[in-house]
Amino acid sequence: MSSAPITPDAVADALVALRERAPLVHAVTNYVTAGFTANVLLAAGASAAMVDNRDEAALFAGVADAVLINLGTPHDTADVYHAAARGAQEAGTPWVLDPIGAGGLPWRGALAAELLQYRPAAVRGNASEIIGLHGLTGDDGPGGRGGQGRGVDSSDDPADAVPAAVGLLEWAGAVSASGAVDHVVSPAGTTRITGGSVLLTRVTGTGCSLGALVAAYCAAAPDVGLAVAAAHTHVTVAADVAAERASSPGSFAVAYLDALHEVSPDEVRRRARLEHDA
Amino acid sequence: MSSAPITPDAVADALVALRERAPLVHAVTNYVTAGFTANVLLAAGASAAMVDNRDEAALFAGVADAVLINLGTPHDTADVYHAAARGAQEAGTPWVLDPIGAGGLPWRGALAAELLQYRPAAVRGNASEIIGLHGLTGDDGPGGRGGQGRGVDSSDDPADAVPAAVGLLEWAGAVSASGAVDHVVSPAGTTRITGGSVLLTRVTGTGCSLGALVAAYCAAAPDVGLAVAAAHTHVTVAADVAAERASSPGSFAVAYLDALHEVSPDEVRRRARLEHDA
Amino acid sequence: MSSAPITPDAVADALVALRERAPLVHAVTNYVTAGFTANVLLAAGASAAMVDNRDEAALFAGVADAVLINLGTPHDTADVYHAAARGAQEAGTPWVLDPIGAGGLPWRGALAAELLQYRPAAVRGNASEIIGLHGLTGDDGPGGRGGQGRGVDSSDDPADAVPAAVGLLEWAGAVSASGAVDHVVSPAGTTRITGGSVLLTRVTGTGCSLGALVAAYCAAAPDVGLAVAAAHTHVTVAADVAAERASSPGSFAVAYLDALHEVSPDEVRRRARLEHDA
Numbered sequence: 001m002s003s004a005p006i007t008p009d010a011v012a013d014a015l016v017a018l019r020e021r022a023p024l025v026h027a028v029t030n031y032v033t034a035g036f037t038a039n040v041l042l043a044a045g046a047s048a049a050m051v052d053n054r055d056e057a058a059l060f061a062g063v064a065d066a067v068l069i070n071l072g073t074p075h076d077t078a079d080v081y082h083a084a085a086r087g088a089q090e091a092g093t094p095w096v097l098d099p100i101g102a103g104g105l106p107w108r109g110a111l112a113a114e115l116l117q118y119r120p121a122a123v124r125g126n127a128s129e130i131i132g133l134h135g136l137t138g139d140d141g142p143g144g145r146g147g148q149g150r151g152v153d154s155s156d157d158p159a160d161a162v163p164a165a166v167g168l169l170e171w172a173g174a175v176s177a178s179g180a181v182d183h184v185v186s187p188a189g190t191t192r193i194t195g196g197s198v199l200l201t202r203v204t205g206t207g208c209s210l211g212a213l214v215a216a217y218c219a220a221a222p223d224v225g226l227a228v229a230a231a232h233t234h235v236t237v238a239a240d241v242a243a244e245r246a247s248s249p250g251s252f253a254v255a256y257l258d259a260l261h262e263v264s265p266d267e268v269r270r271r272a273r274l275e276h277d278a
Numbered sequence: 279m280s281s282a283p284i285t286p287d288a289v290a291d292a293l294v295a296l297r298e299r300a301p302l303v304h305a306v307t308n309y310v311t312a313g314f315t316a317n318v319l320l321a322a323g324a325s326a327a328m329v330d331n332r333d334e335a336a337l338f339a340g341v342a343d344a345v346l347i348n349l350g351t352p353h354d355t356a357d358v359y360h361a362a363a364r365g366a367q368e369a370g371t372p373w374v375l376d377p378i379g380a381g382g383l384p385w386r387g388a389l390a391a392e393l394l395q396y397r398p399a400a401v402r403g404n405a406s407e408i409i410g411l412h413g414l415t416g417d418d419g420p421g422g423r424g425g426q427g428r429g430v431d432s433s434d435d436p437a438d439a440v441p442a443a444v445g446l447l448e449w450a451g452a453v454s455a456s457g458a459v460d461h462v463v464s465p466a467g468t469t470r471i472t473g474g475s476v477l478l479t480r481v482t483g484t485g486c487s488l489g490a491l492v493a494a495y496c497a498a499a500p501d502v503g504l505a506v507a508a509a510h511t512h513v514t515v516a517a518d519v520a521a522e523r524a525s526s527p528g529s530f531a532v533a534y535l536d537a538l539h540e541v542s543p544d545e546v547r548r549r550a551r552l553e554h555d556a
Numbered sequence: 557m558s559s560a561p562i563t564p565d566a567v568a569d570a571l572v573a574l575r576e577r578a579p580l581v582h583a584v585t586n587y588v589t590a591g592f593t594a595n596v597l598l599a600a601g602a603s604a605a606m607v608d609n610r611d612e613a614a615l616f617a618g619v620a621d622a623v624l625i626n627l628g629t630p631h632d633t634a635d636v637y638h639a640a641a642r643g644a645q646e647a648g649t650p651w652v653l654d655p656i657g658a659g660g661l662p663w664r665g666a667l668a669a670e671l672l673q674y675r676p677a678a679v680r681g682n683a684s685e686i687i688g689l690h691g692l693t694g695d696d697g698p699g700g701r702g703g704q705g706r707g708v709d710s711s712d713d714p715a716d717a718v719p720a721a722v723g724l725l726e727w728a729g730a731v732s733a734s735g736a737v738d739h740v741v742s743p744a745g746t747t748r749i750t751g752g753s754v755l756l757t758r759v760t761g762t763g764c765s766l767g768a769l770v771a772a773y774c775a776a777a778p779d780v781g782l783a784v785a786a787a788h789t790h791v792t793v794a795a796d797v798a799a800e801r802a803s804s805p806g807s808f809a810v811a812y813l814d815a816l817h818e819v820s821p822d823e824v825r826r827r828a829r830l831e832h833d834a
Contacts, residue, residue, distance in 0.1 A: 038482035204594035250813025257528025316760035535806025
């Protein structure tokens with residue numbers, strides 16, 4: 001697989017492409033953060049539809065430009081996730097797996113692992129989720145451990161999730177572990193994205209909506225590794241801008257949506273702090 | 279059917295009536311925009327309850343002042359929609375149908391068409407949804423076409439939906455196609471409402487919450503055509519005010535809720551841009 | 557049962573403990589206000605996870621620091637509520653019942669009454685819900701009446717709910733009726749908390765998120781009566797601060813989240829208006 005270099009110029013170009021394409025993301029996600037996720041997609045320049053019922057989920061995976069499957073609030077919905085993922089695979093629509101809680105909740109971890117069979121373009125999670133999901137694929141043998149997450153929060157550092165992320169490349173085109181420093185792993189190597197704000201952890205849905213934005217970029221960028229890095233860079237720069245305007249979570253969330261919308265390709269290029277190890 | 283004239287004075291009077299009556303809207307709606315919809319109703323001067331379970335949906339249609347049925351995220355819930363709509367019809371409670379996605383998703387389009395049997399006071403949708411829903415009633419014969427929507431977005435112009443809206447008057451008291459220029463069709467003719475902001479398309483739930491506000495006005499205004507026009511005018515004026523205060527989607531959403539609350543009947547009268555063809 | 561005195565000093569100390577402990581609240585709640593509830597918990601200093609499926613709800617009640625069960629949008633979920641409440645009781649995790657709508661909706665009122673068997677640490681509701689729930693326990697005999705709520709709104713005054721709250725102490729460690737003046741009843745007596753803003757009634761989820769914050773405080777404060785009073789005081793002071801910054805509901809909601817985060821123990825101590833009758 002050839003791959004695009006992951007540079008400030010390349011992520012800025014991906015932002016231009018995102019806004020030109022305005023991809024429609026079919027988000028099969030949780031009810032807690034669905035509204036915020038839609039607002040993040042709209043602010044960033046994409047579009048959103050949540051079509052998560054048995055009768056339409058698979059069909060719509062062939063209509064949309066990208067699909068997100070986020071396991072934040074599974075109910076009796078395993079068949080819907082399978083239908084959406086299979087529908088995306090069959091239609092050739094890129095899809096992203098966000099294995100919320102796979103770090104600490106075995107039942108949904110197993111569900112997330114099953115979905116890897118449909119070959120997601122990308123997996124995005126926090127460090128505990130990436131470690132936990134990888135452990136469930138059986139690849140790390142008897143010495144493997146689950147992630148140390150507690151519910152939906154991570155207790156692991158993204159850097160420690162890199163080996164698990166590399167292992168998951170057997171299933172996915174790229175894998176990211178989000179956190180204080182985001183780590184994006186693809187066949188081209190590992191990219192570290194620095195910046196953002198601790199206030200991101202005081203607003204619900206910043207991780208979930210990032211997963212959706214990864215899906216949007218997968219429909220706009222020429223390469224999945226670049227797409228994932230560009231999505232993380234977009235939100236990191238927006239959070240940097242928002243943190244300059246607001247210092248408490250209510251006003252930070254508003255400023256963050258504003259900044260996702262306002263940030264120009266030039267600003268992304270100038271502010272991006274990317275380190276790449278091939 | 280006699281009908282009230284649809285004028286700036288009449289919509290301003292309807293706003294006074296809305297705030298005096300503070301109607302309780304029983305909103306059977308989608309999970310993505312339910313919170314925003316409740317906030318719009320509360321900001322505008324109404325009240326909201328989402329009672330969308332099998333055991334209470336019909337009963338509550340007789341308790342509330344108005345009912346909204348929005349098909350944004352149907353699951354195995356066709357019976358709930360039927361129960362709420364039938365309950366509203368039997369209790370004489372005005373109800374509004376918001377056929378989200380009927381423009382491009384056949385399964386839910388058929389569901390929306392079935393609900394017309396309970397005679398909604400009003401139908402509100404984007405142009406593709408109105409065209410699609412009308413096509414499904416069979417009224418336009420073999421030459422009829424479905425709406426050109428893609429998921430929940432419209433690809434049609436509201437003006438082009440007027441014939442479909444007129445056709446739907448067989449089932450509903452008034453029909454609106456929302457968009458850059460809103461078109462409200464009732465037995466009294468067609469009203470065009472100009473204004474608003476493109477930022478309304480960058481905030482999720484502005485359409486869904488408008489449907490809920492139409493329901494609230496149906497419980498407060500003397501005539502359904504006026505009610506629908508008054509709801510559209512209220513949100514259009516609020517969006518105009520918000521766009522003077524904010525230029526990005528996060529802060530626009532906040533300013534929009536503020537403006538729905540603050541806008542006075544005089545301001546509505548002064549700012550309303552209505553054109554009516556009898 | 558010994559109990560801590562409920563004073564401005566004690567609620568300020570409870571706030572310090574909340575932020576040190578950062579309790580994870582397992583919120584089995586409604587979809588309308590789940591996002592806002594998570595944001596309130598995060599802003600206040602706690603953490604949130606909504607794990608409301610059959611396969612994980614009971615297990616997670618033993619992982620989390622506190623559990624909220626809010627009956628805002630019950631579907632076919634009675635078994636999930638039972639599992640979460642029973643799981644909390646068995647694990648010794650404090651749990652809070654928020655009997656949304658028990659004042660006016662008999663079906664869910666009965667469901668709420670059933671859950672009392674698992675002995676909640678606290679019950680929080682509006683006055684109609686507390687009166688309605690108590691009436692359903694059968695304790696008030698043939699003269700008992702249900703609450704006068706209409707859907708999720710209260711038509712009763714919190715002071716009038718005190719006898720019902722006292723009756724519910726047979727089942728719960730403390731009971732609060734929220735409203736213009738919040739009334740918290742525990743074996744130590746009745747505490748009245750004055751302040752807040754009428755704008756709290758123009759933002760959806762302020763009551764629901766208060767219930768979640770009560771759960772968080774139950775995991776941090778030394779005594780459940782104090783925990784409930786501290787949660788109500790925290791939100792009341794935050795609303796007072798927010799009302800000084802904003803006068804319309806959109807910006808008030810933002811300022812409220814900011815203030816929940818910013819308010820210091822000293823500010824709580826200084827602003828708290830508590831009256832306690834032993």
